[in-house]
Amino acid sequence: MSTDTALTTEVNALLDRVLAQLPPGPQQASLSDIRDRLDEPLRVAIAGKVKAGKSTLLNALVGEQLAPTDEGECTKIVTWYRNGHTYRVEMQPHEGEPRQLRFNRDDGAIEIDLGGADADSVERLVVDWPSPQLERITLIDTPGVGSLSTDVSARTTAFLTPEDDRVTPADAVVYLMKHVHSGDLGFLEAFHDEEVSQATPVNAIAVLSRADEVAAGRLDAMESAIRIAERYRTDPKVRRVAQTVVPVAGLLAETGSTLRQDEFQALQALAGAPDDERHRLLISADRFVNADTTTGVTSVEREPLLKRFGLFGVRLAIGLVVDGTVNSASALADRLVAHSGLPELRAALLSQFADRRDVLKARTGLLALTAAVRTMTPDVADELNGEIERVTASAHDFNELRLLNAIRTGIAPVKDKDVADIERLLGTSGTSAIARLGLPADADDAQVAQAAHEALARWQQRAESPMTAPDLAGAYRVLVRTCEGILTAGTGA
């Protein structure tokens, strides 16, 4: 929508103005950073508890094995992965100048040489890596909250306050959650990561990670995971902190994205075993590695296979070869990735984050501005606050996001039966006109216009009805504006 760039322009202008007024110092420096940041790709952090599968998921998204997934030192440091012209690793310590680090990559993940530096002294590592996947989004891998160091008495403060008014390093967050009961007090722990961002429904997605584990190895694991994710998606606790929930079998996604020819050949050989031998091999993890086989694939070769694919992945892959669905490494790779839920995650990232990039960036900018203005003298502050108000109020995209937030947190008193339609209109299933109106993908311009007119009429009537309470009317007016925007823009989004 054309107001996007206008919004960013206005925010940039405001930032420049405030920067000019600030004396040199740490505040000016950090605001200046924010200013620069607005021009960069969107920053998406991957957060969650230890061993939730963050690094694995990151690798799957990038399509390469970059982040280490073992328990070495480097997994304890926040690491940024961004698109670069060349391959480069830089370390930024808490104190002192950043410096470049040596690394190598023989087989698998990058191995970074910290050069003797202590992990605790490092604020973050920045990896520049040429990759099409990183063009629109910079990924931040976080070490995660340790499950055994969580203070249980922190239960008393387990209440999430939905509005986030701090500026944090990331613009958006992907929270990895494991299948935990929603009545469990630890349920929402996955959504706490003070370092990165506190969850707000507009800039967070939840991923049900390790989705293959929900069925402990049964081949219909993903179907179960989809059902479970659906249930979480409608849970009021989750709705308040994340836009949607997507199930992903991270290991399968990573391995599928990085499948090697020799791995495929080994699987093919195993698939060729006689039926009962194959059945015996697949019955348990121990058996897969240790049982005798006539296929010539040794234990030593099978063990890393199991580590790469997991038992579920091994069963799935061999099954696909046996029934003739795949007969090449690339075919298998495609099937595995498709099955893992990764494409759905990419689609969610695209519609929730990438497409909203400007709004999310602008939001970051405005939060920073608000914080900076608070430190100024009242007369200056008043005027600037007025400007900030104006920008915020006039930015329709903001209003859409705020309404979404308000619905999710229960503040906006919209009727239950309207919620699904309203959210969709506000862009939760995608920001294109077709997505907002819930039309089939092949709808033509005329159909879109028709649907937009109908929606406009509907919400306008509600907004203008004297029976409607004032703040509800305000909500309806936002929807009316959205419809108007669709009509003005034609079929474009």
Add this chain to the structure above:
Amino acid sequence: MTDNTPKRSPLGVRMNVALSTTRDLAETHNRPDLAERLTESERHLDDPLFHVLVVGEFKQGKSSLVNALVGREVCPVDDDIATAVPTVLKHGPDPTAAVLYRPPESADPEAATADPVREPVAVESVAEFVIESVKPPADRRIHSVELVLPAPLLESGLVLVDTPGVGGLGSMHSTVTMGALPMAEAVLFVSDASQEFTQPEIDFMESARSMCPNIVVLLTKTDFYPAWRKVKALDEAHLERLGIETEIIPVSSTLHAIAQETGDEELDGESGFPAMQEHLLTRIVGQAETLSAVKLSSDLNGVLDQLKSALQTHKQALNKPEGVEAKRSEFVAAKQRAEELRSRAAKWQQTLQDGTADLNAEVDHDLRARFRKINQSVDEVLETIDPATAWDEFEPWLYQRVAEDVVNNYRYLQLQARELTERVAEHFALEQADLQLIDLEVSDPTEGLSRSDVAAGLELKEEGALDRKVAVVRGGVMGSLVVSFPMGMAAAVLPVLASASVVLAPVLMVGFGVKAFRDNKTKALVQRRMQARTTQRKYMDEAQFLANKDARAAARLTQRELRDFFTTRAKEQSAAIDEHLAALNTVLQTDQKTVKQQLAKVNNQLKAINTARGQVDMMTPKAGS
């Protein structure tokens, strides 16, 4: 005997033999009161039940495990659904099932503590009642589900209780489970091999072990996780760090099921099930039996000692007739004092009465103090949240806090009751010691309990304040105490709170009556907060009322049982003295000619007693055997 009699083990047979012999002797020697006591003990022996709780976080494989253990798919297993209701499985010849319903929610909170209503259902339909998403009719809430099955594992008397996994170990349901622990013989703690113990799991085990020391850890889903050995090692390190001595048994219910179907013994071995079943039977059932034997042997020896001492008085008198008159006066005087022991003015009665009053006051105070802290926390929390949006989090958090405190308060009650029991026992023994006039050979009650054959969970404490020791043996099940007295006066199981049912659940199920709060149209945050506070205080008042009521009922029950127990012992004391007097009278009336005959008869009777002693000794293996 009904068809439900569990198979008796060799030890069980020995116990029965010893018991019969001793009881017959009691009858023969004119002590029907002792025979009666032994008949009570026999009733316990015939129907031993060992409750084993199966506990674990959400989705760790508890229900699959229970199904595999009983060989039948009774507990529902689903990727998404959790068990919400405790399921009790016990042995019987034919499969039957019943659902127990809580009394309906009513305006009268007293009604909540009535007994559950039992309704039979089809065995196949049990799953429908147990899962989380089930909504029973509005006026009926499910308390638990009971299943009777002819499963071989349950034949020995094992009773499995599958506890709700809903909400995980940090939840209210788990706290209620915790409250049931003192009644359990053992806990099967289920944790899967996907990762090492989480903090809630560790917290649970730490809390649990003081109430039920017999914990066995089952590491599940070893078929699926290749790194299970590493996880096992990590878990073992945690347990060592905590000082919890227990075994971790790796199992896979999936592999076991396949092995059963295909008859593959090798695979079954890999599933870990044979090892687990063996462990269950020896460690849990075996230990419980050993404890039973220890208790019974104390009991029987006590009875035999009394019989023996009367015979010895008789024998002594026959050998030394000139001292009889003097002895007789002594015993008459002793009889007088024995009557005092029985009376209400006895010191031990005072201790009991005062002690019970103190106990009530202290337990009450404890709960008040805890609730006060919750109120403070709530006030703090309400300052920071908006109840309209945060209610979904606030409610379970509050339930959890209240549940924890109610359970902790109940544990405090149990500890206090135990201490009271020991104090009363001491005072009783002290008063009784005054009655000792005669140097008799009595068996040392601690003899049967050398440290090496005391099973895990038994604690031997010797009060050194007296000449003769009072041995207090605490069994694995916290609800029982064995107290042995000098003069072999008594050894019996004191059912401290064993029969006081844990009525925690009704307290905790008292919901927030005012759910309409959420639909409140009030806009002002301040008003919402005030309303939340009011609602919360009201809930806690009710919870406090109910918890208090339960505590007092438990205290009353304890008091009654202790009073009955020691009064009976005092009566036995009198009866014993009567027997001594009767023996002396017989001697006085005996003429010279029949002395030899009488002596022979008495010696034979003493022999019979020794034989019985031998049988009792067979029940408890000595160190080194």
